[in-house]
Amino acid sequence: MSSNVDKMAEAYMQKVKRPMTWSGIPLEEEYRPEDLSGFDYSKSLGNAGTYPYTRGIHANMYRGRFWTTREVCGFGTPADSNKWLKFQINEGVGGLNVIFDLAGSMGLDSDHPAVEEDVGLGGCPFTSIQDMDELTADIPLDKVSFSLIAGDPMTLSAYVAVAQNRGIDISKLVGTIQNEPLHARWCAADARFYPLDLCYKQSTDIIEFCTRSIPKWTPVNINLYDLRETGINAVQEIAFGFSIAMAHLDAVIARGLSIDDFAKRFAFYCSCHIDLFEEVAKLRAARRMWARLIKEKYKAQNPQSWWFRFAVHTAGSSLTYQQPMNNIIRIAYEALAAVLGGAQSLHACSFDEPVALPTRDSQRLAVRTQQILAYETGVANVADPLGGSYYIETLTDKIEEEATKILDQIEEMGGAIGAIKSGWFENEINGASLRFQRQIENGDRILVGVNDFTIPPEEEPIVGTHQIPPESGPLQISNVKAFKASRDQSKVIEALRKVRAESQKGDKFNLMPVSIEALKAGATRAEIQGTIREVYGYPYDPLEVIEHPFPSIKE
């Protein structure tokens, strides 16, 4: 008892120990008018809906429309994932968001012999048009906003093919494809799956195709979130992400499109970590920096091209395995930061994410977290509610200043591609991951329930009970084999021959239309992609385990 009382006396005296943001920006005790001396409202902020959009891209912000509640999902088979989507729709989400499995993320078919154990893990499998049809069964694609977390063109091609087969006018489709293969090189896959030249060519194909044929579709969603999850800080998140975005812009411009043709459909996928004010300031700074970049450097004329449109994914890496219920609180704060920062779309994590796939209960709670924010707290009533705060404005300026420095440094290295090729990005990321871990190890960063306020393991609750049905992987593999056996082989061969012929027309020739046709003819993602890969001088199979199944197309 007496030792507990001593502990309490100690707790009574505890205070802020680390007066800086998690990005290491030192903080004063208080921010005052003099901290904003020379502050020019119209230049630095402007009203919401006006350049440089620091306060929000729309004048009325959430009075026009709330952010889209959109929870990432996908597991097991396409049918398992479809059931989950229907569950989400029933809970009141505003949009759908599907991630694809480990095999698919590398562009491989589910029946590839080296991915047997990976099918249906980490997302929904997708091999053929049949899978996409099952994933989207009973969902009217012309009435929903659908986000595809995929880095290659085959996923979107299959979505378009399914919509066309259902008689839908594809110009009406609304949604997003991540289409950001660059980030995958350090966040998901290696260069075998995403050779730089080909991934840029195909990413540009998607942007060009969407601009011309599905104008309401967001053809690229720059993934700052995955970058941030490596352990980099808020300032680096902007700088690294913007450098990647600029590489995409440059590639599309080189294709012959003008900045105002496509920049208005660019979007970003940001993180919101646990440092609430820093995250809000980061989002505000990003909005201002992007507007200036697109207007001043890229000379865009259309104000919509200047908009930094973004979704937020609350930070999975901020969640803890220990005392997982505490994550409910972390997620709520991070979701709050997203809304205070003016997000257009939000994935709130489920509290059991550091342990396993979300259960229905934990996923429902994530949706409710967003609904409580929207309908109960009142935080969405007014645009940029923290704008004008001495602290927030100082922090916004500071983050912009620091991020600009890093961005300039990357530019000197030849932009994102130069920084990837030289290994600079990888070094920075590895250093950041290590620094983050050391901060936890040495107690510089307190994680409640992990390195302080801990409980014995036997008192920890059991969560993470949602297991992927063990039969779903083998089922998907056998479904894919049956699909391949039942197709009209001559149609597939004809389609792949055409894919090969069009791939030989040079890297500026758009391969989306021929891919869509080939999927409709029954060719699979890996068959189409492998055919393209061969023309570009890469092995059919990135893992070099299997050969082209229809070598006759090369004759």
Next chain:
Amino acid sequence: MNAAGNKPRILISKVGHDGHDRGAKVLATMLRDAGMEVIYLGAHQAPEAVIVTALQEDVDIVGISYLGGDHLKYTPKLLKLMKEKGLGARPLIVGGIIPRQDIPLLKEQGVAEVFVPGMPFSQIVDFINEKTSAK
């Protein structure tokens, strides 16, 4: 030091195609800083390749990081391969996103220890030192 008076040699890898390699990389660096010989293979490794490397490199201990929900599938394969290659006596340790209820299952399969997120790094170092000095 291991029984032969050398630094403990540990192989750190992932198996399968889950790309979440942040934990494995950080651990590899921190073990190296703690004075161990670390062979780091990274993500996208086949179980066979991991165990063949373990044999060729004559490691004292094998550490596998799982974040893809695939731990119960791959672990028996790895253990079987270790036995076949004469590495049955070397410990296999596992870390990452492992639900608590799966920890006893992994230990039943033959895993020497399971380290979950948030455990102090020193626990891993102590465990490796203890296992390798007793070899």
